Amino acid sequence: MSYVNVDTIEELLSLGPMPAVKDPYPIYKKLRDESPVFETKSSDETSISGNPRSVLITRYDDVKQVLKDDETFSSAIVQRTMGVVMGPTIVGMDGKEHLKHRTLVTPSLTTRALKRDSDFPTLVRKIADDYIDKFANKGAVDLHAAFCFDFPLTVFTSLLGLPAGDVEKVHKWGQALCLVAFDPAAGLEASENLYNYMISIVQAKRKEPQDDMISMLVQAEVDGEKLSDLEVISFLRLLTLAGAETTNHLIGTSFVAMTRNPELFEQVKADRSLVPTMLEEAMRWESPVSTVMREAVCDTEIGGIPVEKDTAIICHIGSANRDERQFNDPDTFNMNRDEGDAIPFGYGRHYCAGSHLAKLEGEIGMNALLDRLDNVRAQPGEDYSVVGFSFRGPDRVPITFDTV
Numbered sequence: 001m002s003y004v005n006v007d008t009i010e011e012l013l014s015l016g017p018m019p020a021v022k023d024p025y026p027i028y029k030k031l032r033d034e035s036p037v038f039e040t041k042s043s044d045e046t047s048i049s050g051n052p053r054s055v056l057i058t059r060y061d062d063v064k065q066v067l068k069d070d071e072t073f074s075s076a077i078v079q080r081t082m083g084v085v086m087g088p089t090i091v092g093m094d095g096k097e098h099l100k101h102r103t104l105v106t107p108s109l110t111t112r113a114l115k116r117d118s119d120f121p122t123l124v125r126k127i128a129d130d131y132i133d134k135f136a137n138k139g140a141v142d143l144h145a146a147f148c149f150d151f152p153l154t155v156f157t158s159l160l161g162l163p164a165g166d167v168e169k170v171h172k173w174g175q176a177l178c179l180v181a182f183d184p185a186a187g188l189e190a191s192e193n194l195y196n197y198m199i200s201i202v203q204a205k206r207k208e209p210q211d212d213m214i215s216m217l218v219q220a221e222v223d224g225e226k227l228s229d230l231e232v233i234s235f236l237r238l239l240t241l242a243g244a245e246t247t248n249h250l251i252g253t254s255f256v257a258m259t260r261n262p263e264l265f266e267q268v269k270a271d272r273s274l275v276p277t278m279l280e281e282a283m284r285w286e287s288p289v290s291t292v293m294r295e296a297v298c299d300t301e302i303g304g305i306p307v308e309k310d311t312a313i314i315c316h317i318g319s320a321n322r323d324e325r326q327f328n329d330p331d332t333f334n335m336n337r338d339e340g341d342a343i344p345f346g347y348g349r350h351y352c353a354g355s356h357l358a359k360l361e362g363e364i365g366m367n368a369l370l371d372r373l374d375n376v377r378a379q380p381g382e383d384y385s386v387v388g389f390s391f392r393g394p395d396r397v398p399i400t401f402d403t404v
């Protein structure tokens, strides 16, 4: 893998959502200090969202202000862009429509729903162990390819009751959905493939509901209204995307931090109560979902700077979580922080609906790896890193280890 060095935000923005850029943080720091509401596109350029201009915001307080004020800053832009491949989903809805749909879909993702089957954590652990079994006696592995990439999606597909053999196919479609702005044809093809794959499953669950997530979705009712097949499938497409490019980065990023500082590995291995703290700090340090979009519905201001109606706003969560105005020594991975309030799962009404699942998978997966691997170190001479712009995660995690 060759990594790209970039010095300016213009270069970075030209590289797409997952460029192999190791350390864009000096660029974000400069923006926070000198240009916290940075114009990325003026009205004489065209863009996929159709907005006449667009700004990138990088300060913690500004990102929170925009995500909190959903009356001034709409998510409809997400529907016009990602909605092309996902269909109608809560992430692109505002106001009452959002509330109604969120009430319909989120019960299927709460801790109670996930643990309704008390065997669910046991099943997640078994999935983790099955992946670890494949490399446990080898002494060296790329953890990203051998574990992080497939583990969360296997959990997710088993939650939906899909065949285990379909994980790879579903994962590829999920990734293609993420890249729709850069490869529309592949995004649309993946969207259609997911529809064709899911429709017979959804219809079968409508006829004969069982105790699983899709059955909950098809039966959910608010004010006498149920979700249509298209709405259920659109939500499943959103979850596929969320499953493909988020949770997989949690464990990988934690291992990047631990191989850079092996003492951290020994500390967390010895005291498992630190696992949730480690995952939280990993998500602050390298936020898997680093940007989310909004648009201004009227002339307004962000952090005191005027912003015109219809401006698209790229809210940089990853930069907000490294803002020195909020976090001491923000570039350092530090499990002893007491500032709190990092926002890797977003903020306000669109706060991540899958955060319980992400944390549950992260904790169980991490504990399985800590139980079964000893003396984890980076493979000598290997260059690897967390990379990306809109999404951040390691592309490889080459480690050596002793088997417990």
Ligand code: HEM
Pocket: 067, 075, 090, 091, 092, 102, 109, 156, 238, 239, 242, 243, 246, 247, 250, 283, 287, 288, 289, 292, 293, 317, 344, 345, 346, 347, 349, 350, 351, 352, 353, 354, 355, 357, 358
């Ligand atoms: C580490 C893992 C994850 C991170 C960092 C993450 C991050 C986020 C963020 C930042 C948002 C807010 C989007 C916005 O404001 O426009 C979001 C929304 C959402 N996430 Fe996650 N996510 C993760 C895992 C998951 C998982 C595993 C699922 C489900 C399988 C999921 C489902 C959702 C849904 C349904 C929404 C939309 C909520 C709404 O619009 O009301 N996420 N996520």
